[in-house]
Amino acid sequence: MPQRFTDLLGGRSTAVFLGEAGSGKSEIAINFALGLKGENDRRIHFFDMDQTKPLFRSRDVAEQMRRAGVVFHSNSEESIEDVASVPPGVVEAISEPDSFVILDIGGNERGARMIGQYHQYLNREDCRVFFVINPYCAWSKDYPGIAATIHKISGASRIEQIHIVSNPNFGAETTAEDVITGHARLKGILEGQLEIAFVCAMEHLYGALQSRIEETLIPITRFIRYPWQDTCD
Numbered sequence: 517m518p519q520r521f522t523d524l525l526g527g528r529s530t531a532v533f534l535g536e537a538g539s540g541k542s543e544i545a546i547n548f549a550l551g552l553k554g555e556n557d558r559r560i561h562f563f564d565m566d567q568t569k570p571l572f573r574s575r576d577v578a579e580q581m582r583r584a585g586v587v588f589h590s591n592s593e594e595s596i597e598d599v600a601s602v603p604p605g606v607v608e609a610i611s612e613p614d615s616f617v618i619l620d621i622g623g624n625e626r627g628a629r630m631i632g633q634y635h636q637y638l639n640r641e642d643c644r645v646f647f648v649i650n651p652y653c654a655w656s657k658d659y660p661g662i663a664a665t666i667h668k669i670s671g672a673s674r675i676e677q678i679h680i681v682s683n684p685n686f687g688a689e690t691t692a693e694d695v696i697t698g699h700a701r702l703k704g705i706l707e708g709q710l711e712i713a714f715v716c717a718m719e720h721l722y723g724a725l726q727s728r729i730e731e732t733l734i735p736i737t738r739f740i741r742y743p744w745q746d747t748c749d
Contacts, residue, residue, distance in 0.1 A: 527642075532646065539649060562618045589603040646680075651702035666710075
């Protein structure tokens with residue numbers, strides 16, 4: 517049985533998702549929010565704060581999330597342009613009793629700098645910050661590259677602790693062997709210097725991978741879709 521999303525937060529109420537373009541960050545954040553909603557009666561707030569690209573945005577499935585009962589926050593649902601503004605209500609949502617808050621943040625320095633204003637909240641014990649890595653992306657080919665990116669993002673956001681999420685995939689064409697190989701590659705790159713919080717795989721691959729992945733494995737449903745391109749974020 518897949519582990520509960522609630523358990524991945526370890527009693528915390530806020531989850532932040534960072535990740536470079538192509539990492540699958542937004543898809544994982546959406547799954548996390550909907551998964552939490554399915555497991556709890558608590559209010560779920562989702563903030564789309566990804567301003568680094570015009571495609572594969574969580575706000576493209578805003579209505580679907582709202583129908584599922586998630587409170588969706590975004591300034592830019594009607595525009596494909598980058599908008600340098602933050603949805604209101606972040607502090608209020610984080611401070612709201614008995615609720616969960618998910619922040620989907622652009623993974624580069626620009627996106628990270630946006631959440632620096634909230635660092636006193638995001639460094640508290642009740643928040644967990646996840647950094648999603650797809651080992652098949654060019655920027656994650658070696659440890660110096662990954663470490664440099666995380667260092668820049670940590671500095672810009674003033675976040676003190678980041679938890680790694682392994683998301684090895686090529687989109688819809690990904691096989692179970694691709695996940696195994698990519699995850700092993702990432703573990704080798706990290707060399708034990710950064711701990712992997714959990715591993716993601718598309719839900720149709722979960723059964724074939726459940727006994728072959730040592731770390732916690734999370735099945736991911738694909739929500740963000742475009743007819744002309746088949747990637748995960």
